[in-house]
Amino acid sequence: MEHCLKPSRIAIVGAGPSGMYCALNILSKFTELSFNNYKLTVFDKAPALRTLLPTGNGRCNITNSISDVREFCANYPRGEKFLYSIFSKHFSYDSLDFFNSIGIKTYAQDDGRIFPVSNSAKDVKDKMLNEFFKYKNAKLSNKKIESRADLKDFDFIVIACGSRGVDNLISSFNHSVVEFKPALCALNIENNIYPKGVSVQSLDGDFIFTDKGISGPLAFKISSINSRKTMPYEIKIRLFDAQNLIDEIKLNPKKSITNILSKFVPKSFAQALVQDDDKNCCEVSKLKLEEYSNLNLKVVSHGLNGEIVNSGGVKLDELDKNCRSKIHNNLWFCGEVLDIDGFCGGFNLQNCWSSAYCVAQDVVKSCLG
Ligand SMILES: Cc1cc2nc3c(=O)[nH]c(=O)nc-3n(C[C@H](O)[C@H](O)[C@H](O)COP(=O)(O)OP(=O)(O)OC[C@H]3O[C@@H](n4cnc5c(N)ncnc54)[C@H](O)[C@@H]3O)c2cc1C
Incomplete structure (x- = not known):
């Protein structure tokens, strides 16, 4: 017809x-x-x-x-x-x-x-x-x-x-047009002291350290959620349950904090978390233990890898x-x-x-x- x-x-x-x-x-x-x-x-x-x-x-x-x-x-x-x-x-x-x-x-x-x-x-x-x-x-x-x-x-x-x-x-x-901005990409962070190439399974999702910051599924998700935010911005990643760390210390009071943390995150990352402050785990304050269970980062720019869609548009x-x-x-x-x-x-x-x-x-x- x-x-x-x-x-x-x-x-x-x-x-x-x-x-x-x-x-x-x-x-x-x-x-x-x-x-x-x-x-x-x-x-x-x-x-x-x-x-x-x-x-x-x-x-x-x-x-x-x-x-x-x-x-x-x-x-x-x-x-x-x-x-x-x-x-x-x-x-x-x-x-x-x-x-x-x-x-x-x-x-x-x-x-x-x-x-x-x-x-x-x-x-x-x-x-x-x-x-x-x-x-x-x-x-x-x-x-x-x-x-x-x-x-x-x-x-x-x-x-x-x-x-x-x-x-x-x-x-x-x-x-x-709502201004286009990158999402689903790696994130570059300020003061990147973490070991490149190390993968971490956190409570919030998996990520990997790059030479400039973090990449992997969790980084992509964070970049997407925060796509409209102005840089720099702070993020907090829940690495593990602080109570599990406290329980582990009770079982192994004589071990160093780096050793104990290595049960929850890769050793090289644990070393970077503790830096020069390695001591017997019993001597670490509860407040500090809670600090170790969260990774606080300042995101300064977008990285180059990822799925990289743009938020924004018509x-x-x-x-x-x-x-x-x-x-x-x-x-x-x-x-x-x-x-x-x-x-x-x-x-x-x-x-x-x-x-x-x-x-x-x-x-x-x-x-x-
Ligand atoms: C590395 C990577 C991996 C991805 N993987 C996935 C995945 O596995 N699953 C998923 O769901 N999404 C994925 N995405 C996202 C997905 O690819 C995009 O959302 C999708 O391609 C968007 O399709 P689109 O046709 O709307 O736009 P586009 O794919 O961008 O296509 C637009 C087309 O328009 C053409 N064009 C633009 N302007 C003009 C013009 N003025 N005149 C003539 N032609 C023009 C361009 O050349 C282009 O060919 C990925 C993205 C990337 C970058």
């Missing part, structure tokens, strides 16, 4: 995970409706799905197995409430069905993270692109879109450009529940360009899949009038 005479011209800016997922969902919906009177162009200044390749260290942590929507949403320091509605229309199992339908089978790890069975982000990229190229009314265009003016020939516009160097593009549509109150602009009726945003970001574990890609799906359905509805 044909719904209008002139072909609907759809532009998607960004061939990253969100832009390509949006494109594939528009294309499959049109096919399901036997609608052919459209032209869809995905613009990208770089090779399509290039940003998918490093995800999950090359394995692509597609999503997470948490099945309760509210519990899932609690993993987004920003955007949690906005996502309730998005996920009610398209949740992780819907994305997994979609991937399955294009030949990407998945499995869940014990920690909840879901990966393709191939353990290959490249495989996900290739399968998504193969699917895209099956549609004759769709094309990729290797072009940088500078501003709204570049898209004047299009009827429907989806901005899926991610969060790097895109402020001007967003502003050209008169939308406000202001959510300028969008409706389908991520459609309240300023321009023919404009949508999806993926990391939104002021939404999650913790490590597949949550950022799930934001891409779900927001892109909602946009795709709304674009199709608008196209069909």
Whole structure:
């Protein structure tokens, strides 16, 4: 069935995970409706799905197995409430069905993270692109879109450009941007006296000392929670229960404090904690013991490694529940360009899949009038 005479011209800016997922969902919906009177162009200044390749260290942590929507949403320091509605229309199992339908089978790890069975982000990229190229009314265009003016020939516009160097593009549509700031990255600390390369399992999570500070899951989580804070800021990591340390001292009153602490943290870290103040553990005050059980650090800057998403993005109150602009009726945003970001574990890609799906359905509805 044909719904209008002139072909609907759809532009998607960004061939990253969100832009390509949006494109594939528009294309499959049109096919399901036997609608052919459209032209869809995905613009990208770089090779399509290039940003998918490093995800999950090359394995692509597609999503997470948490099945309760509210519990899932609690993993987004920003955007949690906005996502309730998005996920009610398209949740992780819907994305997994979609991937399955294009030949990407998945499995869940014990920690909840879901990966393709191939353990290959490249495989996900290739399968998504193969699917895209099956549609004759769709094309990729290797072009940088500078501003709204570049898209004047299009009827429907989806901005899926991610969060790097895109402020001007967003502003050209008169939308406000919450300033982009790094999250999910390593943290550099003041006065780093700790042994590089040593891993620590704390009550708050695991981390590793780097030459400039800390990295690893706990560091990423702390960077995410504090992404909007101004540097420097103080953090406290609960290393172990102080009472367990006191109990251990009662059993071994003649040992040195470094020796006792080494039962709770790696020895080289225990030495750094105690510094020149090693003494018989019985001589250490209760207050000092409590101090040892917490690691207080001053974060001075972001480190370079991590998943490194950006917090910030297009202001959510300028969008409706389908991520459609309240300023321009023919404009949508999806993926990391939104002021939404999650913790490590597949949550950022799930934001891409779900927001892109909602946009795709709304674009199709608008196209069909
Ligand atoms: C190292 C690393 C590992 C990660 N691992 C995971 C993981 O395992 N699981 C997870 O959930 N998340 C992970 N993430 C986060 C996840 O990759 C991002 O959230 C996701 O890529 C965002 O997708 P997007 O399509 O919205 O934006 P992007 O991936 O940034 O894609 C945007 C695209 O738009 C293009 N573009 C931008 N501006 C323009 C313009 N003006 N004109 C034309 N094209 C333009 C860019 O070239 C790019 O291709 C990881 C991130 C990093 C950096």
